[in-house]
Amino acid sequence: MRSMAPLNWGLLPPSFLLPSSTRSLIPIVSLSATPPHTTIRTIKSVNTPRPDRFAHHPKKPALNSTSRAALARKAVTTPLRTGLLAQKRGMTAVFDPQTGKRTACTVLQLDHNEIVAHKTREKNGYWAVQIGAGSKLIENTSKPMLGHFAVAGVEPKRWVMEFKVRGKEGLGLPVGQTVGASWFSVGQWVDVKGISRGMGFEGGMKRHGFGGQPASHGQSLMHRGMGSAGGSQGSGSRVLPGKRMAGNMGNESVTVKNLKVLQVDEANGIVVVNGCVPGPKNQIIKVQDAMGKPWPAGPMNLDEILPTSAAPPAAAAPV
8 A cells, every 4th residue: 555645744835835924933833842743654463474374384474386395395304324125034933031021023034135226316305325235237237227227336236226315324334345244233123014915806905905795685796896986966976086995905005113122143144123023024124213213323334343353263283
């Protein structure tokens, strides 16, 4: 709204509008009069300003849309160091020698984990470590990947995946370095991610846990049917989007959080975690520090890994 000109209250009109008998009194009145008061007319709002609808909290400023601000927001949930790739070997159980409690666990085996590349903020827009595991024949590897492995100085890998890290300090492992099971410590919490076991096309009872139809009272070969899929006029004479129906089950990415590391075997590359892990046997699994737990005081490079205690040498036999 355009502001209006101020009204100058208390000022005398022009001299030509005054009668001739009072014109001689103008100098006296102007000297004795108080300074004029200037009043500015405006509108005062009684409503509090509404918060920005793009702000994540009404009392905080709006979120920035730059890539640097996006990395800063994700820094809390980004691990400090890289994870490793492991293969699921199967499930077993361990006993606690103090309490005698039997705990189900999964055995994960690391297969020649090596650092293939580093992703930096300046070049790639984020910080990450590229891990390669397993082995692959040269004739089964494409030429671009052969050149990628040759630059890193590692043999062709069967699996290559990335692990995002918070900053430059997460790139403590040099390219070409081999990382073993001692990267994880007993008692820490990890998150595992893998592809679940595919089950093919399944019905509603197995896929979503439906109760099925009655087993009697006139049911004819529809005991495991899911029933009606859509209403009439109530739903617009159609099946609503997102309706749980029969379809492909499994074969999707699954993350299991907060699994405790029970045992670590550096010589055989074995890491034993508590509970179950998605996928069948020999499935590749991503293992990294748990995001829902405090970050472990683990090593950031191989120099910080304490060497394993070697067995004392056997005494020489007497001659």
